[in-house]
Amino acid sequence: MLKTLKDLFDAVAPRRDAPARQDVHTLQLACAALLVEVMRSEPGISPAERASVLATLRTQFGLADDELERLVELAERTVAGASDLFGFTSAINDAWDMEQKIAIVEAMWRVAYADGTLGAHEQHLLWRIADLLHVPHGAYVHAKRRAREAAGVVHKT
Template sequence: MLKSLKDLFDSLLPATPQADPRAAEHALQLATAVMLVEVMRADASFHAGEREAVLAALRDKFALGGDEAQRLAELAETTAQQATDLFAFTSRINERFEMPQKLLMIEHMWRVAYADGHLADHERHVLWRIADLLHVPQGAYVHARMRAQAATNEQGARGQA
């Protein structure tokens, strides 16, 4: 009887992406894109630089072309609006990313947060929450923030020159 109950519950669950490697990769890309979009959405005001930072992160992280990154970002925005929590996304990232990949993702998220020239409290909170769900150590989290802030300052200085 327990086996038949388990079979029933298993049949109600969506198919796992592990069965298809391409589906697993797409699910990972979407999960990562949703995290980047969550930072962009955390700020009350929209800034085009934030969207460009999301697209740059997706191109860098997954070697996507401009159109692919744009479509992924649009899907991530829709998915983020419908999501009730972040765990489904962070658990997929935890399954597939090693710590260096997570740190690069956190750094990209900080770049999104800094893209409009200021850091909102809610952006900081979202970043802290995601880093915690990804099991990123506090020191590494702070270093990722410092690297992103330095890169943003450097880009700003080049833009003014």
């Protein structure tokens, strides 16, 4: 019986190199899910928003085009079935330092501005995500400004 239990545990226990690979995949999915959530936050997904998501993931993770498409498709399915954002943000909080978290917030702002407009839902969602990532308000505002300027969107006073 002990041998049988040991065999069972060995069968379900991850291999030694699996956690590192799994952590990378979890982080990639978490990042993609947040970007996709911003992309989906307003009705109608523009090609520019999708291109911004793909460009961010390509730069961040160095994935090939087919891997990017699969990751975004998985992120879309995952986000559709998620009840909150905490699982995604906690994976990022566990793995990334503040500089990296600010960079992903800026990337999310670039997705939001990619179509030339910023909707109320996008703005609220970005505020929630930045809060869950523990990004200081000043860094959040500067990330937004940099993304807005990069998109060429004129700020209304």
